[in-house]
Amino acid sequence: xxxxxxxxxxxxxxxxxxxxxxxxxxxxxxxxxxxxxxxxxxxxxxxxxxxxxxxxxxxxxxxxxxxxxxxxxxxxxxxxxxxxxxxxxxxxxxxxxxxxxxxxxxxxxxxxxxxxxxxxxxxxxxxxxxxxxxxxxxxxxxxxxxxxxxxxxxxxxxxxxxxxxxxxxxxxxxxxxxxxxxxxxxxxxxxxxxxxxxxxxxxxxxxxxxxxxxxxxxxxxxxxxxxxxxxxxxxxxxxxxxxxxxxxxxxxxxxxxxxxxxxxxxxxxxxxxxxxxxxxxxxxxxxxxxxxxxxxxxxxxxxxxxxxxx
Amino acid sequence: xxxxxxxxxxxxxxxxxxxxxxxxxxxxxxxxxxxxxxxxxxxxxxxxxxxxxxxxxxxxxxxxxxxxxxxxxxxxxxxxxxxxxxxxxxxxxxxxxxxxxxxxxxxxxxxxxxxxxxxxxxxxxxxxxxxxxxxxxxxxxxxxxxxxxxxxxxxxxxxxxxxxxxxxxxxxxxxxxxxxxxxxxxxxxxxxxxxxxxxxxxxxxxxxxxxxxxxxxxxxxxxxxxxxxxxxxxxxxxxxxxxxxxxxxxxxxxxxxxxxxxxxxxxxxxxxxxxxxxxxxxxxxxxxxxxxxxxxxxxxxxxxxxxxxxxxxxxxxxxxxxxxxxxxxxxxxxxxxxxxxxxxxxxxxxxxxxxxxxxxxxxxxxxxxxxxxxxxxxxxxxxxxxxxxxxxxxxxxxxxxxxxxxxxxxxxxxxxxxxxxxxxxxxxxxxxxxxxxxxxxxxxxxxxxxxxxxxxxxxxxxxxxxxxxxxxxxxxxxxxxxxxxxxxxxxxxxxxxxxxxxxxxxxx
Numbered sequence: 016x017x018x019x020x021x022x023x024x025x026x027x028x029x030x031x032x033x034x035x036x037x038x039x040x041x042x043x044x045x046x047x048x049x050x051x052x053x054x055x056x057x058x059x060x061x062x063x064x065x066x067x068x069x070x071x072x073x074x075x076x077x078x079x080x081x082x083x084x085x086x087x088x089x090x091x092x093x094x095x096x097x098x099x100x101x102x103x104x105x106x107x108x109x110x111x112x113x114x115x116x117x118x119x120x121x122x123x124x125x126x127x128x129x130x131x132x133x134x135x136x137x138x139x140x141x142x143x144x145x146x147x148x149x150x151x152x153x154x155x156x157x158x159x160x161x162x163x164x165x166x167x168x169x170x171x172x173x174x175x176x177x178x179x180x181x182x183x184x185x186x187x188x189x190x191x192x193x194x195x196x197x198x199x200x201x202x203x204x205x206x207x208x209x210x211x212x213x214x215x216x217x218x219x220x221x222x223x224x225x226x227x228x229x230x231x232x233x234x235x236x237x238x239x240x241x242x243x244x245x246x247x248x249x250x251x252x253x254x255x256x257x258x259x260x261x262x263x264x265x266x267x268x269x270x271x272x273x274x275x276x277x278x279x280x281x282x283x284x285x286x287x288x289x290x291x292x293x294x295x296x297x298x299x300x301x302x303x304x305x306x307x308x309x310x311x312x313x314x315x316x317x318x319x320x321x322x323x324x325x
Numbered sequence: 326x327x328x329x330x331x332x333x334x335x336x337x338x339x340x341x342x343x344x345x346x347x348x349x350x351x352x353x354x355x356x357x358x359x360x361x362x363x364x365x366x367x368x369x370x371x372x373x374x375x376x377x378x379x380x381x382x383x384x385x386x387x388x389x390x391x392x393x394x395x396x397x398x399x400x401x402x403x404x405x406x407x408x409x410x411x412x413x414x415x416x417x418x419x420x421x422x423x424x425x426x427x428x429x430x431x432x433x434x435x436x437x438x439x440x441x442x443x444x445x446x447x448x449x450x451x452x453x454x455x456x457x458x459x460x461x462x463x464x465x466x467x468x469x470x471x472x473x474x475x476x477x478x479x480x481x482x483x484x485x486x487x488x489x490x491x492x493x494x495x496x497x498x499x500x501x502x503x504x505x506x507x508x509x510x511x512x513x514x515x516x517x518x519x520x521x522x523x524x525x526x527x528x529x530x531x532x533x534x535x536x537x538x539x540x541x542x543x544x545x546x547x548x549x550x551x552x553x554x555x556x557x558x559x560x561x562x563x564x565x566x567x568x569x570x571x572x573x574x575x576x577x578x579x580x581x582x583x584x585x586x587x588x589x590x591x592x593x594x595x596x597x598x599x600x601x602x603x604x605x606x607x608x609x610x611x612x613x614x615x616x617x618x619x620x621x622x623x624x625x626x627x628x629x630x631x632x633x634x635x636x637x638x639x640x641x642x643x644x645x646x647x648x649x650x651x652x653x654x655x656x657x658x659x660x661x662x663x664x665x666x667x668x669x670x671x672x673x674x675x676x677x678x679x680x681x682x683x684x685x686x687x688x689x690x691x692x693x694x695x696x697x698x699x700x701x702x703x704x705x706x707x708x709x710x711x712x713x714x715x716x717x718x719x720x721x722x723x724x725x726x727x728x729x730x731x732x733x734x735x736x737x738x739x740x741x742x743x744x745x746x747x748x749x750x751x752x753x754x755x756x757x758x759x760x761x762x763x764x765x766x767x768x769x770x771x772x773x774x775x776x777x778x779x780x781x782x783x784x785x786x787x788x789x790x791x792x793x794x795x796x797x798x799x800x801x802x803x804x805x806x807x808x809x810x811x812x813x814x815x816x817x818x819x820x821x822x823x824x825x826x827x828x829x830x831x832x833x
Contacts, residue, residue: 044484049491050427057598099672100664105487106426106609110660113602117653124647225502229495236488271507280506286499293492301481 024146026264028162029285032222033256035169036230038176039211041249044235045187050105051090051208052231054112055215056224058089060119068122079216086212089115090205142222142281161221168217175210176249183207184245222282229286230256237293240300259289387642399641405535406633406652409594410603412542413587414629415549417608418622419580422560424486428475428581429604431490432588433597435471437501439463444508457533461589468585471497476577534593541590545583549622556580557618595649606656607632613667628663632656684737686796691734692743692762693769694723695754712759714751769795771806778810 036052043049059082066081089111097107145161176183182203186193190200211231218227238251263285268278420426443463447456471493478489549556558566559576567573584604591600607629611621636652668674698719699710721731735752738744743758754762772791776782782790798806 044488047485047487049488050430050494053430053491053494096664100613101670102609102612102664103421103424103426105424106421106605109426109430109601109605110609110657113599113606113653114657116598117602117650117657120647120650121654124645124650225495225499228491229499232488232491232495236484236492239484239488240482267503267506276507276511278506278510279503283499283501283503283506286495287503290492290496290499293496297478297482 021146022264022268024159024162025142025281026261028145028159028165029142029222029226029264029281030257030260031162031169032165032218032226033230033234033260033285033289034253035165035172035214036218036227037234037252037256038169038172038249039207039214040231041235041238041245041252042183042187042207043211043231044239045245046207048104049232049236050108051093051211052215053228054093054108055086055089055212056219056227058112058115058119059083059085059216059219061085061115061122062088062119064119064122064125068125079220082216082220083213085115086216087205087209090208090212094204142226145221164217164221168214172210172214175206179203179206226282226285229289230259233286233289233293234259237289237296240293240296255289255292259285259292263288392638399637401532401535402530402641402648403634403637405530405538405594406637406648407630408538408542408633409587409591410607410629410631410633410652410656411626412538412545412629413591413600413603414607414611414625414627415622416545416580416583416587417604417606417629418611418618418625419549419556419560420584420604421608421612422557422618423580425581426605426609427487427490427601428472429584429588429601431475431494432468432472432581432585433592433600434494434501435497436464436468436589436592437597438497438504439465439467439501441501441504441508442467445504445511448511457593461537461593464589464592465585467497468589469582472581472585473578476581530594534590538590538594541586545587546626548579548583552576552579553619553622595652599649599653602653602656603629603633606653606660610656610660610663610667613663613670615669628656628659632659682796687734688738688741688743689765689796690724691731691738692754692758692765694720695752695758696762696766698723699754710763712754712756714747714753717750717752720752765795768798768803768806771803771810772798774810775806 040049040052043051062081062083062085063078064081065085066077069081070077089108092111092115093104093108096102096111097104100107102110142161145159148160151157182193182198185196186198186200186203193200193203215224215227215231218230234252234255235248237255238248241251242248264281266288267281267284270284271279417426417429420428440460440463443459446463447459475486475489475493478484478492479486484492555571555576558569558571559573559580563573566576587604588600591603594600595603608621608625610628611625614624615621632652632655636655637648639655640646640648640651663671665672666674695715696710698715699713702713702715703710721728726734735744738758739746742755743761745753745755745758747753769791772795773784773787776787776790777784
């Protein structure tokens, strides 16, 4: 293994992105909207294409704005279709994001004469290349531009969760109660969706959408299995995201060599590591539940299964 | 109904096969190789190339070519996408009703590591690695594995369906991306072509793809038709199904297995992401048109088929546009129209029904208020109610109306001929309005009496309770109430005719 400054930066960017995603991801899992990240990351395609067609430039600011708008629109359209059409939310999400994706493909084909918009780049991201694109900070340090982007997203999400923690918690668990005590649950929903959209766009531009989708869901779900307290869940999921990023990159440059291959894509390995963590925790809980059940049967013969809720 | 459908599907497939069997002579006319597979693999970009090689004889001619399926390649693509649309519409219906629409999403992403792993194994075993059967076997294997994991996570943890699907989707896709990364750096193989599984390569489908799609269509269509009842009971009430002795677990896995089969064959055709639309959109669109499962199945299949046909046809006419995206957009347009106008659950019909009910409620409230006002202003309680002008302000205080809402109600009532023009600040019921008002009040009181007598509700509370139900009392219900409550005073007071009423024949 040959660890360089490059690898350090890749891990830093990956970890920042992963933690930025895990924060809003906790609330997505609690609100049963886990697939939103997936939907948004596919649906930004027309936003990117439109931004390019309108401004005819490939600066990242216009692309970012276009993608963010498309992301928020995905959430809004999904809400409309499921509310006005009385459609199951999963189905509404599926229709909206596939339609937007198809629209994006068409637009990209139209724009393909002038521009190299590679859909593969959107999907996999190019986290390995991030250290090449640097910005000089305070005219002293060269830092990758991507680390600033995902770092900014992380700061935004930390502030979002800290400042609106009470409102987020109550509107995630009980929207009706939230409305009665004067918290606007609809506003919180759209605010969360906006934050998810911005995070998704910021992160996939730097680290690829596969990390975004995985980190929005898998670390929060892993933490959800281990605790019933929201604060603990958020902290644990951030820790899991961090571990996945570090171990994932290590895995990307070592694991394939064990089998005689070259190294592989970090993004894929990071989400695979998150999955491995989930698998370990899941099996641990299964074994634990099995032992608890066996221990309890002599005492109370009624409980066939132990509910971790109580 | 069921056998009829099955026969229709068989005829369709036979016809399609017949059409395609004509191919060799036609293609040799144009100087292609005689075997369909060779001729197509020779020029992969598909009918984009064909359209370029055939001299352009005008748009009308092109249109006729596409509509009449004259060209072999166009015919292959259009028939394949149509079949794919029909079959995914069928199985998508059950996924939608089971609230598992996004399962197609999870499934299709979960196939990627299978494709990549199969490729690696094939290459390591010394092959070229692009053998379709191997790749699809790998895809099916990891797709099914992912599906079982979703069910396992859902059944053994507190996590819900959506999170379970999200975990499987992202982790499997991540592993797939990692494996693709390995393939890219393998010196002995090129990964080019595997990407087509993500974006689809509709235009360059070959005979084998069509045969595969046709087979899966027959199997899935046949299963959906034969197992409609079983799938329906699992979709609508899983607990009831298992209490009746149905093998719900098996049916669940079978349903998802069929979905997996459609997803895997759809990967080649429209790509990993757009196949999701195939599974969701036609079924959701069909839901707006009907409340009946069989009708919904047929409609969903038809919508899927039409989207596949129309999308592929347009793509064949304008070679620059990718077929997969066009098919999805056609389906989405059908969905948008259905969502707005579908008679069963569409937005506009629902809005109209609601508006009609609201108008009826408003009218009945107004008429009852006016009638009760007339009742109260009688000099003595046993005198008959007379239709006199009512002071506008008295009426305003009767219910919690605002000035505006009362004026609006009166305007509607005047238009409906229930209220007459009358002097300033007074309101007067018309002849028909007076009769209608008496009828409304009568129904209200019948219901109140019923509630007092049979539901033990205190007379002081009964007004509000009756208010909620009286607007939807049908004629049958009113007859039952009359029979139940009986009594002379309830009979409508029509004086008997002063002359002999002639028979129908005598009158003419």
